Amino acid sequence: MTEFVATSTLLTPRPTEGSKDTTMIVNMGPQHPSTHGVLRLVVEIDGETVLKVVPDIGYLHTGIEKTCEAKFYQQVVPMTDRIDYLSPMSNNLCYCLAVEKLLEIEIPQRAQWIRVLLNELTRLNSHLVWLGTHAMDIGALTVFLYTFREREEILRIFEHVSGQRMMTSYFRVGGLALEPPLDLFDRIQKFLNILPERIDEYQNLLMGNPIWIHRIKGIGYLSAADAIALGVTGPPLRASGVDWDLRRDMPYSGYEKFQFKVPTSTEGDVWARYMVRVEEMRESVKICQQALDGMPEGDIKADAPKVVLPDREKMKTQMESLIYHFKIVTEGFPVPAGEVYQAIESPRGEMGYYVVSDGTAKPYRVHMRNPTFATLQALQTMCAGRLIADVVAVIGSIDIVLGEIDR
Amino acid sequence: MNATPSKDAVLEAHAQNQAISSLLSSLPGSIQDAKFDRNELTLTIDKDQIRTACEVVRAAGYNMLVDVTCVDWYPSEPRFQVTYHILSHSLKERLRLAAMVDSIDTSVDSITPVWPSANFYEREVWDLFGVRFHGHPNLRRIMMPDEWEGHPLRKDYPVEGYR
Numbered sequence: 286m287t288e289f290v291a292t293s294t295l296l297t298p299r300p301t302e303g304s305k306d307t308t309m310i311v312n313m314g315p316q317h318p319s320t321h322g323v324l325r326l327v328v329e330i331d332g333e334t335v336l337k338v339v340p341d342i343g344y345l346h347t348g349i350e351k352t353c354e355a356k357f358y359q360q361v362v363p364m365t366d367r368i369d370y371l372s373p374m375s376n377n378l379c380y381c382l383a384v385e386k387l388l389e390i391e392i393p394q395r396a397q398w399i400r401v402l403l404n405e406l407t408r409l410n411s412h413l414v415w416l417g418t419h420a421m422d423i424g425a426l427t428v429f430l431y432t433f434r435e436r437e438e439i440l441r442i443f444e445h446v447s448g449q450r451m452m453t454s455y456f457r458v459g460g461l462a463l464e465p466p467l468d469l470f471d472r473i474q475k476f477l478n479i480l481p482e483r484i485d486e487y488q489n490l491l492m493g494n495p496i497w498i499h500r501i502k503g504i505g506y507l508s509a510a511d512a513i514a515l516g517v518t519g520p521p522l523r524a525s526g527v528d529w530d531l532r533r534d535m536p537y538s539g540y541e542k543f544q545f546k547v548p549t550s551t552e553g554d555v556w557a558r559y560m561v562r563v564e565e566m567r568e569s570v571k572i573c574q575q576a577l578d579g580m581p582e583g584d585i586k587a588d589a590p591k592v593v594l595p596d597r598e599k600m601k602t603q604m605e606s607l608i609y610h611f612k613i614v615t616e617g618f619p620v621p622a623g624e625v626y627q628a629i630e631s632p633r634g635e636m637g638y639y640v641v642s643d644g645t646a647k648p649y650r651v652h653m654r655n656p657t658f659a660t661l662q663a664l665q666t667m668c669a670g671r672l673i674a675d676v677v678a679v680i681g682s683i684d685i686v687l688g689e690i691d692r
Numbered sequence: 693m694n695a696t697p698s699k700d701a702v703l704e705a706h707a708q709n710q711a712i713s714s715l716l717s718s719l720p721g722s723i724q725d726a727k728f729d730r731n732e733l734t735l736t737i738d739k740d741q742i743r744t745a746c747e748v749v750r751a752a753g754y755n756m757l758v759d760v761t762c763v764d765w766y767p768s769e770p771r772f773q774v775t776y777h778i779l780s781h782s783l784k785e786r787l788r789l790a791a792m793v794d795s796i797d798t799s800v801d802s803i804t805p806v807w808p809s810a811n812f813y814e815r816e817v818w819d820l821f822g823v824r825f826h827g828h829p830n831l832r833r834i835m836m837p838d839e840w841e842g843h844p845l846r847k848d849y850p851v852e853g854y855r
Contacts, residue, residue, distance in 0.1 A: 343835040350820075351844055355851045386730055513756050513781075516809030527781070534784055623729050626777050626788065628758070639775065641763050654759040654777070662812050691835060 322687030345691035357617030383627035411632035419681035460586035516659035519634025524557035617646030760813035799824035
């Protein structure tokens with residue numbers, strides 16, 4: 286792996302540090318349309334050249350970590366959707382895996398495979414939104430309409446399986462909320478059949494557009510060493526040439542049983558991040574296909590009556606299940622004391638949940654390690670010395686979601 | 693419940709671990725406690741030596757700082773546990789370092805000279821927990837407004853806020 290030398294030039298500077306009379310400070314955001322939410326950038330420019338980019342975040346801070354400490358373990362699951370509203374299933378999965386690690390319970394294989402399937406659909410969903418909005422930021426408006434057409438179908442699949450389009454909360458500690466509807470897999474299969482040619486369609490739309498290519502090639506360069514030093518993960522890290530994917534290198538939830546390639550690039554610019562993400566979408570289609578083809582039969586909930594809610598039918602007919610149901614709903618379930626850190630490869634990079642338990646039914650501390658919070662620190666390195674118009678392209682390329690940055 | 697293995701037993705069982713062996717050889721006495729729980733290794737480091745310890749584990753192959761956060765163990769002392777999650781790409785291993793900070797002197801050395809990515813994380817810990825980081829280049833609030841009073845993630849801060 287690449288070695289790096291930590292230099293203070295990588296640090297995001299103070300907004301007013303070293304300002305000169307000849308420069309100008311421009312406020313981008315919080316309502317700027319290309320900032321994907323409420324990111325405010327204090328940009329110091331000399332003519333058209335960017336000298337400093339200082340992100341000012343916190344406009345969406347809702348204190349989710351504090352709220353989690355006042356909830357039962359199972360009540361935290363809906364909170365995790367709201368952190369990163371473009372990839373709810375990844376958040377659900379990461380939190381559930383962390384608590385399951387604390388409880389040391391085994392998840393049935395069918396539940397694991399459905400989790401993988403829905404997670405890859407989440408990745409497709411997130412990348413489709415990214416592709417549409419990123420292209421729109423730079424001026425290629427048409428792609429947006431096409432990607433949202435496919436995204437709509439994914440959201441309908443989510444609605445079909447969980448009852449909600451965006452805030453799914455479908456995974457539970459110990460398995461899944463419900464057995465998926467009967468025609469779900471057929472519906473996903475139909476969607477997977479059309480998606481690869483639709484991805485070709487997006488690429489044809491964009492790759493034949495010389496203005497678009499000119500605006501992203503060679504822009505926002507980040508070297509592998511700087512990316513590691515700045516905590517960059519996910520597609521931007523792979524676009525800088527580091528071959529690292531948690532799904533392959535530190536597998537979780539049964540990912541070790543799937544075959545897929547990890548696309549990388551050595552160019553390290555916005556173009557490379559675009560190529561890596563598009564290739565990732567194709568690989569996600571393959572993973573979904575493998576999950577559908579080899580979907581095992583069996584339970585969708587772990588055999589842990591003190592943690593997992595019993596089936597509705599059993600709850601109404603068996604005394605024991607009724608008692609467990611009552612106790613879990615009213616008192617929660619105690620989790621053995623300890624601390625765990627569980628990380629997964631979310632669409633944006635390494636998402637990690639650090640859960641500390643003190644042995645009670647409420648988490649003592651839940652910390653979310655969100656990928657774009659760290660990636661935002663690389664903005665200064667990627668933008669300094671470039672034109673101000675490139676800042677928009679670079680922000681788009683790191684795929685920020687302010688909900689997960691601010692929490 | 694099984695009795696928790698002692699520090700020496702954990703260090704002995706993981707003697708081949710590169711972080712432990714290099715910490716023991718270059719910074720003897722820096723490890724205050726060691727835990728191996730649910731396949732995760734936690735080393736509690738003397739808080740005055742945390743920056744050097746980070747340099748040592750980085751040299752031992754743990755090349756990427758993933759996360760810095762804090763746990764408030766109010767009302768017990770030392771009150772704050774600053775937690776560092778470090779990842780090694782080559783060993784495919786994670787390591788958790790912890791530094792205990794008491795409530796009389798709530799400060800610890802910043803590790804931004806070792807990993808620049810600690811910048812935002814340490815600002816977040818300062819903002820939400822009120823733990824100061826010596827040598828941090830820009831220790832300002834990051835989530836809360838600049839004029840905010842108090843540190844919301846402390847356990848003695850009410851969930852609904854002060855009214």
